[in-house]
Amino acid sequence: MEVGNSFSQLDEAEGQVIEGLKARSQQPIADPDEWLEQELERNILVTSVDAIIDWSRRSSLWPAICFPACCAFELIATAASRFDISRFGMEVIRASPRQGDLMITAGTLTWKMAPQVRRIYDQMPEPKWVIAMGACAISGGIFASSYSVVPGYNRIIPVDVYVPGCPPRPEALLYGIRLLQQKVAKMSLINRGSSR
Amino acid sequence: MTVLSGNKLARQIEKVLPKAIIESSPQGLVVDKGFLLPLASYLKTARGLDFDYLTAITAVDYPDYFEVIYQLTSLKHNHTLVLKTRCYERDNPSLPSLVSLWRGADFQEREIYDLFGISFEGHPNLRHIFLWEGFQGHPLRKDYL
Amino acid sequence: MLADYGYIGLLLVVAIFFAVTTLLLPLSLSLPARLERYLRRLRQRLSLNYSFLARLLPPFSLPKFMQIIPYNPNPVKSSTFECGMPTIGKAWVQFNFRYYFYALVFIALDVLVVFLYPWAVELRELGLFGFIGVVIFIFIIVIGYIYAWRKKVLEWK
Numbered sequence: 329m330e331v332g333n334s335f336s337q338l339d340e341a342e343g344q345v346i347e348g349l350k351a352r353s354q355q356p357i358a359d360p361d362e363w364l365e366q367e368l369e370r371n372i373l374v375t376s377v378d379a380i381i382d383w384s385r386r387s388s389l390w391p392a393i394c395f396p397a398c399c400a401f402e403l404i405a406t407a408a409s410r411f412d413i414s415r416f417g418m419e420v421i422r423a424s425p426r427q428g429d430l431m432i433t434a435g436t437l438t439w440k441m442a443p444q445v446r447r448i449y450d451q452m453p454e455p456k457w458v459i460a461m462g463a464c465a466i467s468g469g470i471f472a473s474s475y476s477v478v479p480g481y482n483r484i485i486p487v488d489v490y491v492p493g494c495p496p497r498p499e500a501l502l503y504g505i506r507l508l509q510q511k512v513a514k515m516s517l518i519n520r521g522s523s524r
Numbered sequence: 525m526t527v528l529s530g531n532k533l534a535r536q537i538e539k540v541l542p543k544a545i546i547e548s549s550p551q552g553l554v555v556d557k558g559f560l561l562p563l564a565s566y567l568k569t570a571r572g573l574d575f576d577y578l579t580a581i582t583a584v585d586y587p588d589y590f591e592v593i594y595q596l597t598s599l600k601h602n603h604t605l606v607l608k609t610r611c612y613e614r615d616n617p618s619l620p621s622l623v624s625l626w627r628g629a630d631f632q633e634r635e636i637y638d639l640f641g642i643s644f645e646g647h648p649n650l651r652h653i654f655l656w657e658g659f660q661g662h663p664l665r666k667d668y669l
Numbered sequence: 670m671l672a673d674y675g676y677i678g679l680l681l682v683v684a685i686f687f688a689v690t691t692l693l694l695p696l697s698l699s700l701p702a703r704l705e706r707y708l709r710r711l712r713q714r715l716s717l718n719y720s721f722l723a724r725l726l727p728p729f730s731l732p733k734f735m736q737i738i739p740y741n742p743n744p745v746k747s748s749t750f751e752c753g754m755p756t757i758g759k760a761w762v763q764f765n766f767r768y769y770f771y772a773l774v775f776i777a778l779d780v781l782v783v784f785l786y787p788w789a790v791e792l793r794e795l796g797l798f799g800f801i802g803v804v805i806f807i808f809i810i811v812i813g814y815i816y817a818w819r820k821k822v823l824e825w826k
Contacts, residue, residue, distance in 0.1 A: 336651070339656075340658075342657065343656040344657075344658065346658070439656070440654070440655070440656055475668070476654070476655065476663070
Protein backbone atom coordinates (compact mmCIF):
# COMPACT_ATOMS: atom_id res chain seq x y z
CA MET A 329 0.00 0.00 0.00
CA GLU A 330 2.64 2.52 -1.07
CA VAL A 331 1.45 6.04 -1.48
CA GLY A 332 3.04 6.71 -4.83
CA ASN A 333 5.88 9.14 -4.87
CA SER A 334 9.17 9.09 -6.69
CA PHE A 335 10.59 6.50 -4.32
CA SER A 336 8.42 3.63 -5.36
CA GLN A 337 10.50 2.78 -8.40
CA LEU A 338 13.69 2.85 -6.38
CA ASP A 339 12.04 0.74 -3.71
CA GLU A 340 10.94 -1.88 -6.16
CA ALA A 341 14.34 -1.98 -7.81
CA GLU A 342 15.97 -2.39 -4.42
CA GLY A 343 13.53 -5.12 -3.47
CA GLN A 344 14.29 -7.02 -6.64
CA VAL A 345 18.03 -6.73 -6.06
CA ILE A 346 17.66 -8.08 -2.54
CA GLU A 347 15.40 -10.94 -3.55
CA GLY A 348 17.77 -11.82 -6.37
CA LEU A 349 20.75 -11.85 -4.04
CA LYS A 350 18.83 -13.92 -1.52
CA ALA A 351 17.93 -16.48 -4.15
CA ARG A 352 21.52 -16.70 -5.33
CA SER A 353 22.96 -17.12 -1.84
CA GLN A 354 21.35 -20.32 -0.70
CA GLN A 355 24.71 -22.11 -0.41
CA PRO A 356 27.78 -20.74 1.31
CA ILE A 357 30.68 -19.74 -0.88
CA ALA A 358 33.60 -22.09 -0.46
CA ASP A 359 36.46 -20.78 1.64
CA PRO A 360 39.45 -19.86 -0.51
CA ASP A 361 41.59 -22.55 1.09
CA GLU A 362 42.42 -25.16 -1.50
CA TRP A 363 45.76 -23.65 -2.33
CA LEU A 364 46.85 -24.13 1.26
CA GLU A 365 46.63 -27.87 1.10
CA GLN A 366 48.45 -28.17 -2.19
CA GLU A 367 52.06 -29.16 -2.15
CA LEU A 368 53.81 -25.90 -2.49
CA GLU A 369 56.55 -26.42 -4.99
CA ARG A 370 58.41 -23.29 -4.43
CA ASN A 371 60.28 -22.24 -7.44
CA ILE A 372 63.76 -21.41 -6.29
CA LEU A 373 63.80 -18.34 -8.46
CA VAL A 374 60.97 -16.57 -6.69
CA THR A 375 61.43 -17.59 -3.08
CA SER A 376 62.96 -14.37 -1.96
CA VAL A 377 60.59 -12.30 -4.09
CA ASP A 378 57.75 -14.23 -2.47
CA ALA A 379 59.16 -13.52 0.92
CA ILE A 380 59.41 -9.81 0.31
CA ILE A 381 56.00 -9.47 -1.27
CA ASP A 382 54.27 -11.57 1.38
CA TRP A 383 55.99 -9.74 4.18
CA SER A 384 55.03 -6.37 2.79
CA ARG A 385 51.44 -7.45 2.21
CA ARG A 386 50.86 -8.98 5.61
CA SER A 387 52.57 -6.21 7.52
CA SER A 388 50.43 -3.48 6.07
CA LEU A 389 46.93 -4.87 5.81
CA TRP A 390 44.61 -1.88 5.84
CA PRO A 391 41.08 -2.69 6.90
CA ALA A 392 38.14 -1.34 4.94
CA ILE A 393 35.16 -0.29 6.99
CA CYS A 394 32.38 -2.84 7.38
CA PHE A 395 30.87 -2.54 10.83
CA PRO A 396 27.16 -3.25 10.81
CA ALA A 397 26.65 -4.08 14.49
CA CYS A 398 28.02 -4.64 17.99
CA CYS A 399 31.27 -6.40 17.11
CA ALA A 400 32.30 -3.01 15.80
CA PHE A 401 32.87 -1.88 19.35
CA GLU A 402 35.33 -4.65 19.95
CA LEU A 403 37.03 -3.77 16.70
CA ILE A 404 37.23 -0.15 17.75
CA ALA A 405 38.60 -1.24 21.11
CA THR A 406 41.19 -3.28 19.29
CA ALA A 407 42.12 -0.26 17.25
CA ALA A 408 42.36 1.96 20.30
CA SER A 409 45.44 2.37 22.38
CA ARG A 410 45.30 -0.63 24.69
CA PHE A 411 45.15 -3.37 22.05
CA ASP A 412 46.64 -1.41 19.22
CA ILE A 413 46.22 -2.93 15.79
CA SER A 414 48.44 -0.36 14.24
CA ARG A 415 51.41 -2.18 15.69
CA PHE A 416 50.43 -5.01 13.32
CA GLY A 417 50.47 -2.69 10.38
CA MET A 418 46.82 -1.71 10.27
CA GLU A 419 47.67 1.88 10.63
CA VAL A 420 44.50 3.33 9.20
CA ILE A 421 40.99 2.02 8.81
CA ARG A 422 40.08 3.40 5.45
CA ALA A 423 36.51 4.34 4.70
CA SER A 424 37.06 3.82 1.01
CA PRO A 425 37.37 0.21 -0.10
CA ARG A 426 39.74 1.27 -2.85
CA GLN A 427 42.50 1.67 -0.31
CA GLY A 428 41.66 -1.30 1.85
CA ASP A 429 42.83 -4.85 1.47
CA LEU A 430 41.24 -6.45 4.48
CA MET A 431 37.55 -6.48 5.26
CA ILE A 432 36.91 -7.28 8.91
CA THR A 433 33.19 -7.89 8.91
CA ALA A 434 32.15 -6.96 12.39
CA GLY A 435 28.46 -7.43 12.94
CA THR A 436 25.22 -9.04 11.92
CA LEU A 437 24.37 -8.76 8.26
CA THR A 438 20.78 -8.30 7.17
CA TRP A 439 19.48 -9.10 3.74
CA LYS A 440 18.73 -5.44 3.18
CA MET A 441 22.39 -4.52 3.67
CA ALA A 442 23.79 -7.53 1.84
CA PRO A 443 23.94 -6.07 -1.70
CA GLN A 444 25.83 -3.06 -0.35
CA VAL A 445 28.42 -5.20 1.42
CA ARG A 446 28.84 -7.34 -1.68
CA ARG A 447 29.37 -4.23 -3.77
CA ILE A 448 31.95 -2.84 -1.37
CA TYR A 449 33.76 -6.18 -1.42
CA ASP A 450 33.72 -6.11 -5.21
CA GLN A 451 35.14 -2.61 -5.24
CA MET A 452 38.19 -3.59 -3.20
CA PRO A 453 41.21 -4.18 -5.40
CA GLU A 454 43.03 -7.47 -5.24
CA PRO A 455 44.73 -8.82 -3.17
CA LYS A 456 41.95 -8.80 -0.61
CA TRP A 457 41.09 -10.90 2.39
CA VAL A 458 38.08 -11.17 4.67
CA ILE A 459 37.97 -11.88 8.39
CA ALA A 460 34.53 -12.86 9.67
CA MET A 461 34.39 -11.50 13.20
CA GLY A 462 31.87 -12.72 15.70
CA ALA A 463 29.20 -15.37 15.75
CA CYS A 464 26.81 -13.41 13.55
CA ALA A 465 29.42 -13.10 10.83
CA ILE A 466 30.28 -16.79 10.91
CA SER A 467 26.80 -18.28 10.86
CA GLY A 468 24.22 -15.68 11.76
CA GLY A 469 24.84 -16.18 15.46
CA ILE A 470 21.75 -16.15 17.62
CA PHE A 471 19.82 -14.59 14.75
CA ALA A 472 20.55 -17.41 12.35
CA SER A 473 16.96 -18.38 11.67
CA SER A 474 15.62 -14.84 11.50
CA TYR A 475 13.62 -13.54 8.59
CA SER A 476 16.05 -10.80 7.79
CA VAL A 477 19.53 -11.99 8.77
CA VAL A 478 22.06 -13.46 6.37
CA PRO A 479 23.30 -16.70 7.99
CA GLY A 480 26.96 -15.87 7.79
CA TYR A 481 28.97 -13.61 5.55
CA ASN A 482 30.23 -16.59 3.58
CA ARG A 483 26.90 -16.64 1.78
CA ILE A 484 27.84 -13.54 -0.13
CA ILE A 485 31.64 -13.11 0.10
CA PRO A 486 34.46 -15.66 0.46
CA VAL A 487 35.88 -15.61 3.99
CA ASP A 488 39.48 -16.40 4.90
CA VAL A 489 39.55 -16.43 8.70
CA TYR A 490 36.70 -16.94 11.17
CA VAL A 491 37.00 -15.41 14.62
CA PRO A 492 34.35 -16.81 16.98
CA GLY A 493 32.96 -14.95 19.95
CA CYS A 494 30.02 -12.80 20.79
CA PRO A 495 31.74 -10.43 20.62
CA PRO A 496 35.26 -11.77 20.37
CA ARG A 497 37.64 -10.12 22.77
CA PRO A 498 40.30 -7.91 21.23
CA GLU A 499 42.87 -10.56 21.97
CA ALA A 500 40.81 -13.06 19.99
CA LEU A 501 40.60 -10.68 17.06
CA LEU A 502 44.33 -10.10 17.19
CA TYR A 503 44.85 -13.86 17.14
CA GLY A 504 42.63 -14.05 14.07
CA ILE A 505 44.65 -11.30 12.42
CA ARG A 506 47.82 -13.19 13.21
CA LEU A 507 46.37 -16.31 11.62
CA LEU A 508 45.57 -14.30 8.53
CA GLN A 509 49.11 -12.98 8.46
CA GLN A 510 50.39 -16.56 8.59
CA LYS A 511 48.07 -17.42 5.72
CA VAL A 512 49.35 -14.50 3.69
CA ALA A 513 52.90 -15.60 4.44
CA LYS A 514 52.18 -18.86 2.67
CA MET A 515 51.11 -17.16 -0.52
CA SER A 516 53.40 -17.45 -3.44
CA LEU A 517 53.59 -15.95 -6.86
CA ILE A 518 53.26 -19.47 -8.19
CA ASN A 519 50.01 -20.48 -6.55
CA ARG A 520 48.67 -16.91 -6.20
CA GLY A 521 46.76 -17.62 -3.02
CA SER A 522 43.52 -15.77 -2.84
CA SER A 523 44.62 -12.90 -5.01
CA ARG A 524 43.76 -14.31 -8.34
CA MET B 525 8.24 12.46 35.57
CA THR B 526 4.85 11.45 36.79
CA VAL B 527 2.79 8.81 35.09
CA LEU B 528 -0.73 10.06 34.94
CA SER B 529 -3.30 7.71 36.29
CA GLY B 530 -5.92 6.74 33.80
CA ASN B 531 -8.82 6.89 36.23
CA LYS B 532 -8.55 10.57 36.93
CA LEU B 533 -8.08 11.43 33.31
CA ALA B 534 -11.02 9.27 32.34
CA ARG B 535 -13.35 11.42 34.37
CA GLN B 536 -11.99 14.54 32.74
CA ILE B 537 -12.29 13.11 29.26
CA GLU B 538 -15.82 11.78 29.82
CA LYS B 539 -17.04 15.33 29.96
CA VAL B 540 -15.52 16.21 26.59
CA LEU B 541 -15.65 12.96 24.62
CA PRO B 542 -18.14 10.54 26.10
CA LYS B 543 -17.91 6.90 25.06
CA ALA B 544 -14.31 7.26 23.96
CA ILE B 545 -12.68 5.30 26.73
CA ILE B 546 -13.20 1.58 27.00
CA GLU B 547 -11.10 0.90 30.08
CA SER B 548 -9.10 3.01 32.39
CA SER B 549 -6.55 1.88 34.92
CA PRO B 550 -3.75 3.45 36.89
CA GLN B 551 -1.41 2.45 34.09
CA GLY B 552 -3.23 4.16 31.28
CA LEU B 553 -6.27 4.35 29.07
CA VAL B 554 -7.74 2.04 26.48
CA VAL B 555 -9.50 3.99 23.76
CA ASP B 556 -12.01 3.05 21.13
CA LYS B 557 -10.40 3.23 17.72
CA GLY B 558 -12.93 5.59 16.21
CA PHE B 559 -12.27 8.20 18.88
CA LEU B 560 -8.52 7.98 18.69
CA LEU B 561 -7.89 11.07 16.61
CA PRO B 562 -10.24 13.45 18.48
CA LEU B 563 -8.99 12.20 21.82
CA ALA B 564 -5.38 12.59 20.78
CA SER B 565 -5.92 16.14 19.60
CA TYR B 566 -7.77 16.91 22.84
CA LEU B 567 -4.86 15.54 24.84
CA LYS B 568 -2.44 17.61 22.84
CA THR B 569 -4.24 20.89 23.16
CA ALA B 570 -5.96 20.76 26.55
CA ARG B 571 -4.51 23.09 29.13
CA GLY B 572 -3.07 21.18 32.01
CA LEU B 573 -2.44 18.15 29.79
CA ASP B 574 -0.42 19.54 26.86
CA PHE B 575 0.98 16.30 25.52
CA ASP B 576 3.30 17.74 22.95
CA TYR B 577 5.72 14.83 22.55
CA LEU B 578 4.87 11.36 21.29
CA THR B 579 7.55 9.18 22.83
CA ALA B 580 6.82 5.88 21.19
CA ILE B 581 4.27 3.81 19.34
CA THR B 582 4.42 0.06 19.49
CA ALA B 583 2.09 -2.82 18.82
CA VAL B 584 1.38 -6.20 20.37
CA ASP B 585 -0.24 -9.23 18.80
CA TYR B 586 -2.71 -10.81 21.24
CA PRO B 587 -4.74 -13.90 20.33
CA ASP B 588 -7.90 -11.93 19.63
CA TYR B 589 -6.76 -8.49 18.71
CA PHE B 590 -3.84 -6.24 17.91
CA GLU B 591 -3.13 -3.63 20.52
CA VAL B 592 -1.32 -0.45 19.55
CA ILE B 593 0.25 1.44 22.42
CA TYR B 594 1.00 5.15 22.33
CA GLN B 595 3.24 6.72 24.95
CA LEU B 596 2.69 10.44 25.25
CA THR B 597 4.79 12.89 27.21
CA SER B 598 4.27 16.48 28.16
CA LEU B 599 7.51 18.40 28.24
CA LYS B 600 5.78 21.35 29.83
CA HIS B 601 4.21 19.60 32.81
CA ASN B 602 6.60 16.64 32.96
CA HIS B 603 4.01 13.88 32.95
CA THR B 604 3.42 10.87 30.75
CA LEU B 605 0.43 8.86 29.69
CA VAL B 606 -0.03 5.48 28.07
CA LEU B 607 -2.83 5.21 25.51
CA LYS B 608 -3.89 1.91 24.00
CA THR B 609 -6.12 1.00 21.07
CA ARG B 610 -7.32 -2.35 19.88
CA CYS B 611 -7.93 -3.65 16.38
CA TYR B 612 -10.08 -6.72 16.19
CA GLU B 613 -9.65 -7.60 12.50
CA ARG B 614 -6.85 -9.90 11.40
CA ASP B 615 -6.79 -9.09 7.69
CA ASN B 616 -6.16 -5.44 6.82
CA PRO B 617 -6.50 -3.89 10.24
CA SER B 618 -6.35 -0.15 10.07
CA LEU B 619 -6.18 2.79 12.43
CA PRO B 620 -6.22 6.55 11.97
CA SER B 621 -2.76 8.02 11.70
CA LEU B 622 -1.48 10.56 14.21
CA VAL B 623 1.08 12.12 11.89
CA SER B 624 -0.97 15.30 11.62
CA LEU B 625 -0.59 15.84 15.37
CA TRP B 626 2.90 14.55 16.07
CA ARG B 627 5.46 14.25 13.25
CA GLY B 628 7.34 11.66 15.26
CA ALA B 629 4.58 9.19 14.52
CA ASP B 630 5.67 9.00 10.90
CA PHE B 631 8.45 6.44 11.10
CA GLN B 632 6.95 4.55 14.00
CA GLU B 633 3.72 3.95 12.15
CA ARG B 634 5.66 2.85 9.11
CA GLU B 635 7.48 0.35 11.31
CA ILE B 636 4.22 -1.04 12.64
CA TYR B 637 2.81 -1.26 9.13
CA ASP B 638 5.94 -3.06 7.97
CA LEU B 639 6.15 -5.58 10.76
CA PHE B 640 2.50 -6.08 11.78
CA GLY B 641 0.49 -5.12 8.76
CA ILE B 642 -1.66 -2.52 10.51
CA SER B 643 -2.22 0.30 8.04
CA PHE B 644 -2.74 3.86 9.12
CA GLU B 645 -5.22 6.03 7.24
CA GLY B 646 -3.96 9.48 6.51
CA HIS B 647 -0.30 8.56 6.66
CA PRO B 648 1.56 10.48 3.95
CA ASN B 649 4.18 7.87 3.17
CA LEU B 650 3.15 4.38 4.21
CA ARG B 651 5.73 1.98 2.84
CA HIS B 652 8.31 -0.48 4.05
CA ILE B 653 10.95 0.89 6.37
CA PHE B 654 12.91 -2.10 7.63
CA LEU B 655 12.04 -4.77 5.11
CA TRP B 656 12.25 -4.52 1.39
CA GLU B 657 9.62 -4.35 -1.33
CA GLY B 658 8.58 -7.83 -2.23
CA PHE B 659 8.84 -9.23 1.27
CA GLN B 660 5.88 -11.50 1.85
CA GLY B 661 4.16 -11.41 5.17
CA HIS B 662 4.48 -9.45 8.36
CA PRO B 663 7.16 -10.91 10.59
CA LEU B 664 6.15 -9.77 14.05
CA ARG B 665 2.73 -11.39 13.89
CA LYS B 666 2.53 -14.55 15.89
CA ASP B 667 1.42 -16.56 12.90
CA TYR B 668 4.25 -15.48 10.64
CA LEU B 669 6.42 -18.59 10.53
CA MET C 670 77.68 28.80 -5.66
CA LEU C 671 77.35 25.01 -5.78
CA ALA C 672 78.76 24.86 -2.30
CA ASP C 673 76.20 27.32 -1.00
CA TYR C 674 73.08 26.14 -2.77
CA GLY C 675 73.86 22.68 -3.99
CA TYR C 676 71.70 21.07 -1.36
CA ILE C 677 68.62 22.63 -2.94
CA GLY C 678 69.36 20.87 -6.18
CA LEU C 679 69.91 17.62 -4.34
CA LEU C 680 66.59 17.99 -2.57
CA LEU C 681 64.90 18.62 -5.88
CA VAL C 682 66.45 15.52 -7.40
CA VAL C 683 65.37 13.39 -4.46
CA ALA C 684 61.83 14.78 -4.53
CA ILE C 685 61.42 14.19 -8.21
CA PHE C 686 62.91 10.74 -7.93
CA PHE C 687 60.57 9.81 -5.10
CA ALA C 688 57.46 11.07 -6.89
CA VAL C 689 58.35 9.35 -10.13
CA THR C 690 59.12 6.08 -8.38
CA THR C 691 55.85 6.13 -6.50
CA LEU C 692 53.99 6.58 -9.72
CA LEU C 693 56.01 4.31 -11.92
CA LEU C 694 56.65 1.36 -9.64
CA PRO C 695 53.05 0.09 -9.32
CA LEU C 696 52.46 0.82 -12.98
CA SER C 697 55.52 -1.10 -14.11
CA LEU C 698 54.93 -4.00 -11.77
CA SER C 699 51.39 -4.35 -13.01
CA LEU C 700 52.41 -4.21 -16.67
CA PRO C 701 52.71 -8.01 -17.05
CA ALA C 702 49.16 -8.47 -15.78
CA ARG C 703 47.88 -5.66 -17.97
CA LEU C 704 49.69 -7.09 -20.96
CA GLU C 705 48.25 -10.50 -20.29
CA ARG C 706 44.73 -9.15 -20.09
CA TYR C 707 45.19 -7.04 -23.21
CA LEU C 708 46.52 -10.01 -25.15
CA ARG C 709 43.61 -12.13 -24.03
CA ARG C 710 41.08 -9.58 -25.18
CA LEU C 711 42.92 -9.07 -28.42
CA ARG C 712 42.93 -12.80 -29.04
CA GLN C 713 39.20 -12.97 -28.37
CA ARG C 714 38.40 -10.11 -30.69
CA LEU C 715 40.61 -11.54 -33.40
CA SER C 716 39.12 -14.97 -33.16
CA LEU C 717 35.70 -13.41 -33.71
CA ASN C 718 36.60 -11.53 -36.86
CA TYR C 719 39.86 -12.81 -38.27
CA SER C 720 40.36 -16.32 -37.01
CA PHE C 721 43.43 -16.96 -39.13
CA LEU C 722 45.25 -14.08 -37.50
CA ALA C 723 44.38 -15.52 -34.12
CA ARG C 724 46.37 -18.59 -34.95
CA LEU C 725 49.34 -16.38 -35.65
CA LEU C 726 49.18 -14.98 -32.13
CA PRO C 727 50.60 -17.82 -30.06
CA PRO C 728 48.33 -19.01 -27.25
CA PHE C 729 50.91 -18.58 -24.53
CA SER C 730 50.23 -16.42 -21.55
CA LEU C 731 52.71 -14.78 -19.30
CA PRO C 732 53.71 -17.07 -16.47
CA LYS C 733 51.92 -16.34 -13.24
CA PHE C 734 55.01 -15.44 -11.31
CA MET C 735 55.65 -12.50 -13.56
CA GLN C 736 52.32 -10.94 -12.65
CA ILE C 737 53.34 -9.45 -9.37
CA ILE C 738 50.57 -6.92 -9.09
CA PRO C 739 47.17 -8.28 -10.11
CA TYR C 740 45.03 -6.39 -12.58
CA ASN C 741 41.46 -7.63 -12.83
CA PRO C 742 39.09 -4.83 -13.67
CA ASN C 743 35.39 -5.55 -13.92
CA PRO C 744 32.41 -3.19 -14.24
CA VAL C 745 31.44 -3.28 -10.57
CA LYS C 746 34.99 -2.83 -9.38
CA SER C 747 35.58 0.20 -11.55
CA SER C 748 32.28 1.83 -10.66
CA THR C 749 32.03 4.90 -8.48
CA PHE C 750 32.06 4.29 -4.76
CA GLU C 751 28.93 5.41 -2.96
CA CYS C 752 28.99 3.31 0.20
CA GLY C 753 27.72 0.26 -1.59
CA MET C 754 24.79 1.87 -3.36
CA PRO C 755 24.69 2.11 -7.13
CA THR C 756 24.99 5.73 -8.19
CA ILE C 757 22.07 7.69 -9.60
CA GLY C 758 22.65 10.59 -11.94
CA LYS C 759 25.79 12.48 -12.83
CA ALA C 760 28.29 14.01 -10.47
CA TRP C 761 28.65 17.18 -12.54
CA VAL C 762 26.11 19.51 -10.94
CA GLN C 763 25.82 23.25 -11.08
CA PHE C 764 27.70 25.03 -8.34
CA ASN C 765 26.98 28.40 -6.83
CA PHE C 766 28.11 31.36 -8.94
CA ARG C 767 29.10 33.31 -5.85
CA TYR C 768 32.40 31.46 -5.97
CA TYR C 769 33.20 33.45 -9.12
CA PHE C 770 32.81 36.78 -7.35
CA TYR C 771 35.07 35.75 -4.53
CA ALA C 772 37.70 34.53 -6.95
CA LEU C 773 37.56 37.81 -8.86
CA VAL C 774 37.99 39.97 -5.77
CA PHE C 775 40.73 37.68 -4.59
CA ILE C 776 42.68 38.05 -7.84
CA ALA C 777 42.58 41.82 -7.66
CA LEU C 778 43.72 41.97 -4.06
CA ASP C 779 46.29 39.25 -4.58
CA VAL C 780 48.01 41.36 -7.23
CA LEU C 781 48.16 44.18 -4.69
CA VAL C 782 49.77 41.92 -2.14
CA VAL C 783 52.34 40.73 -4.66
CA PHE C 784 53.42 44.31 -5.21
CA LEU C 785 53.55 44.97 -1.50
CA TYR C 786 56.09 42.27 -0.70
CA PRO C 787 59.14 43.73 -2.53
CA TRP C 788 58.10 47.20 -1.42
CA ALA C 789 58.20 46.06 2.19
CA VAL C 790 61.67 44.57 1.74
CA GLU C 791 63.14 47.75 0.26
CA LEU C 792 61.14 50.22 2.33
CA ARG C 793 64.11 51.78 4.00
CA GLU C 794 65.76 52.77 0.71
CA LEU C 795 62.58 54.03 -0.86
CA GLY C 796 61.91 56.48 1.93
CA LEU C 797 58.91 58.73 2.29
CA PHE C 798 58.34 59.07 -1.46
CA GLY C 799 57.98 55.33 -1.84
CA PHE C 800 55.71 55.13 1.15
CA ILE C 801 53.31 57.77 -0.12
CA GLY C 802 53.29 56.19 -3.58
CA VAL C 803 52.25 52.85 -2.22
CA VAL C 804 49.64 54.44 0.00
CA ILE C 805 48.07 56.05 -3.07
CA PHE C 806 48.20 52.67 -4.85
CA ILE C 807 46.48 50.93 -1.94
CA PHE C 808 43.90 53.69 -1.79
CA ILE C 809 42.97 53.17 -5.43
CA ILE C 810 42.58 49.44 -4.93
CA VAL C 811 40.55 49.91 -1.77
CA ILE C 812 38.11 52.13 -3.64
CA GLY C 813 37.45 49.23 -5.97
CA TYR C 814 37.06 46.89 -3.00
CA ILE C 815 34.54 49.16 -1.30
CA TYR C 816 32.61 49.38 -4.55
CA ALA C 817 32.41 45.61 -4.70
CA TRP C 818 31.33 45.52 -1.06
CA ARG C 819 28.54 48.03 -1.54
CA LYS C 820 27.32 46.19 -4.62
CA LYS C 821 26.65 43.19 -2.38
CA VAL C 822 29.07 41.02 -4.29
CA LEU C 823 30.48 39.51 -1.13
CA GLU C 824 27.17 38.33 0.28
CA TRP C 825 26.40 34.67 0.06
CA LYS C 826 22.85 33.88 -0.77
